Amino acid sequence: MPLIEKPKERRITPVIPSRRNRCYPRQIRFPLCKKRNETGRFFARLKQFRGIATRYDKLLSTFLAAVQLVFAIIGIN
Structure with missing residues (x-):
């Protein structure tokens, strides 16, 4: 089972975009991806x-x- 399927079973929305050269790219919500990026940058500054x-x-x-x-x-x- 691919790693991305386990969160989908638990109804967790993946927010990490797939690679550009992927044959069938995953659909993601970019506002969630943007929020994830902001959160990651905040924790990097906090550290x-x-x-x-x-x-x-x-x-x-x-x-x-x-x-x-x-x-x-x-x-x-």
Whole structure:
């Protein structure tokens, strides 16, 4: 069974586009693909902050506060 069939069985919409040279390209929704790209880029920027990437904070509340602070910094820039 191909890898793409398992998410379809669970009613998960694939958002990764297929290769251009594929004989029968998969149909995807580009707004979902765009949102996936934005989310991936956000997490890449979030990981640039060392304290977040290595999770120095032991308590969940302080870690979430640090994530919110970094999110605000990224949003300002």
